[in-house]
Amino acid sequence: MKKLLAAAMLLAITPFAASARDSLGSFTYVEAGVQRLSVDDGTDSLDFDGVGIRTSIELSDNFYVYGGYAWARNDDLAVDIDARDMQIGLGYRHTVFDNADLTAELGFQHTELDSDLFRDNLDGARLSLGLRGALSNNFEGWVKANYVDGSDYEGEFSGTLGGQLIINETWGIVGEVEAGDLASRYTLGVRASF
Structure with a gap:
């Protein structure tokens, strides 16, 4: 996993294609889509299917706030398990090329697992460092290294790789x-940028 993340970061920081847009799309957007959350604790593997919504709002040229809520369910067992995930935080962007920004995000993450037999809440602080860039006139990509820690987490690392196929100035299709x-999370959705 760490080798894959390092390779993705190395590819992301190489100069972008000459045909790429001169600037990135907006950091103000709303997106909604479907998701699959796969949890593997070494002995069992559970898949949760659901939906989610995310938003980001530019506060200035460099700062933005972000948030999201996702709901998913696993019904493979005798008891259905619902998983809810909420994130909120502050982001910072710094332009490194005309069409690429370094990003840093610090936020709060709350996850809730609920069934007829148990209920569990997990809270933690989340730090993400990444790069978002215009790879062509119709495609943006991003890569992030994430770290979550808190009373309910033991310092967990993850990597994010995503992209947006730009349909027009407002609409795009996103995958991440x-x-x-x-755990691994796969999302596919539609984004409206403003």
Whole structure:
């Protein structure tokens, strides 16, 4: 996992194609889509299917706030398990090329697992460092290294790789994979940028 993340970061910081847009799209957007959360604790593997919504709002040329909520369910067992995930935080962007920004995000993450037999809440602080860039006139990509820690986490690392196929100035199709030691999340959705 760490080798894959290092290779993705190395590819991301190489100069972008000459045909790429001169600037990135907006950091103000709303997106909604479907997701699959795969949890593997070494002995069992559970897949949760659901939906989610995310938003980001530019506060200035360099700062933005972000948030998201996702809901998913696993019904493979005798008892259905619902998983809810909420994130909120502050982001910083710094232009490194005309069409690429370094990003840093610090936020709060809350996860809730609920069934007829148990209920568990996990809270932690989340730090993400990454790069977002215009790879062509119709495609943006991003890569992030994530770290979550807190009373309910033991310092967990994950990597994120995502992209947006730009349809027009407002609409795009987004896909993202976040993979860590215990869980992987796959999302596909639609984004409206403003």
